[in-house]
Amino acid sequence: MEMSRIPGKQPFTIYQRPGSIIWWVRFSIRGEGQIRKSLGTSDESDAHRVAMKLWHEAQYRKEHGMRAVQRTFRAVAGEFCDHMDQLSRDREIRHDRGDRIRPLVERYFVPFFDKKPIDTITDADLTRYITWRKAFWTTGPGKDQTHLEYIRAGKRIRRPATEMRRIPSLSSQRGEAVVLRQLFRQAAKWGYINQSQIPDVETPRVPPSPRPSFSTDEMDRLMKLAQRRMKDKTVNEEVRRDRTILFAYITIACCTGMRPTELKNLNWGDLLGYREGLTKRLGDRDIRIRARGKGKSREFIPLEYALGEFDRLWRMWKEKHDGNAPLDESPVFAAPDGRRLTSVNKGLNALLEAAKLKADHRGKKRDAYSFRHFYISQQLRAGVDVFALARNTGTSPDMIDKFYGQVSVEQFKDALRPSWVA
DSSP: OOEEEEOSSSSSEEEEOTTOOOEEEEEEETTTEEEEEEOOOSOHHHHHHHHHHHHHHHHHHHHTTSOSSOOBHHHHHHHHHHHHHHHHHTTSSOHHHHHHHHHHIIIIIHHHHTTSBGGGOOHHHHHHHHHHHHTTTTTSTTTTOOEEEEEETTEEEEEESGGGOSOOOHHHHHHHHHHHHHHHHHHHHTTSSOGGGOOOOOOOOOOOOOOOOOOHHHHHHHHHHHHHHHTOTTSOHHHHHHHHHHHHHHHHHHHHOOOHHHHHHOBGGGEETTGGGTTSOGGGOOOEEEEEETTEEEEEOOOTTHHHHHHHHHHHHHHHTTTOOOOTTSBSSBOTTSOBOOOOHHHHHHHHHHTTOSBOTTSOBOOTTHHHHHHHHHHHHTTOOHHHHHHHHTSOHHHHHHHHHHHHHHHTTTTTSOOOOO
16 A cells, blocks of 8 residues: 655655655646656655656656656557557558568667667667667677567568578668658657657668669560470470460560569459450450559559450460359469469579579579569650659659669660751
């Protein structure tokens, strides 16, 4: 039972709990209820002095839009993770992003800042953190760690930490800095700090590094090989089927600029106008595609050449399902049993290796994303307006300029070589 020892008209009360010689203080703040805090001393006069200081600080913080009592970084970080988990469950942020935040916060942010009051963290503290984080897996706390454990999609995952033993890439540093800055901004929204106390979280500049594309000659070589492999009678039917799907996948990717995730998520119902055009001549048909992926959706216009490969996949579905056409919710890229294909990487890598096109002239490895880059590059070369192209591919003109600027210049080569004859 608590026992008040110093009653009076002061705006707070100091007291000792039964069996303890340490003094505590309690006072009320409008809108926040009663606050209790240990004063950490057994001296009565010293306790009164500390209590007065705490009360004045609480009043100052309240008057300046902050919570009356300081919160440690650890406490705010836990609240932030819970908040992001809830946003993920409510689908206000991408689920995979929500899953990644808590391991990041608990592995790096909390061990460094720990119980330091969040409103006392300065730019200098952030500078020291960046140095500590870069060395975490090489000479820091993680150098002897053998495994990583974290929860993702409700499952506990354990994997070796060997791949982490390096300085984080600029891209990783930037991604982590974005989350750390978001944490401080959320703390300000909750009133734990004010806007002027948000430290400067630097986000390293990552130089543009576009995935490798293909030249038109390289793409022609790749497609001819893919077609020969698709018709190879020396392999079994299952392999030929996989190669046929891969040929269709590459063609559609090059004619649409869709991201690999968007292609994986593509259902027959997303091909708007496709069913209605099945009885028409190819030249009289037209479709729009509804793409879903990267947390967003859009409708866009594909090149007409993609229609032939959609027809090929349509026929393959009917052959495997007793002549029945796929439903709207059926996946376009499907296994024989109708389940969605999650990846074509195995077949694609084999094809790229066979064509000696696995890497570009810089040594950068090509993947399924390279077909999107080929599409955008070809559209720019053909003179398609960059704003229309950005809208069609679900990106921004700035991103196209950053990653495809060298192609844009190629469009204007004749204009850039005028005659200077007077």
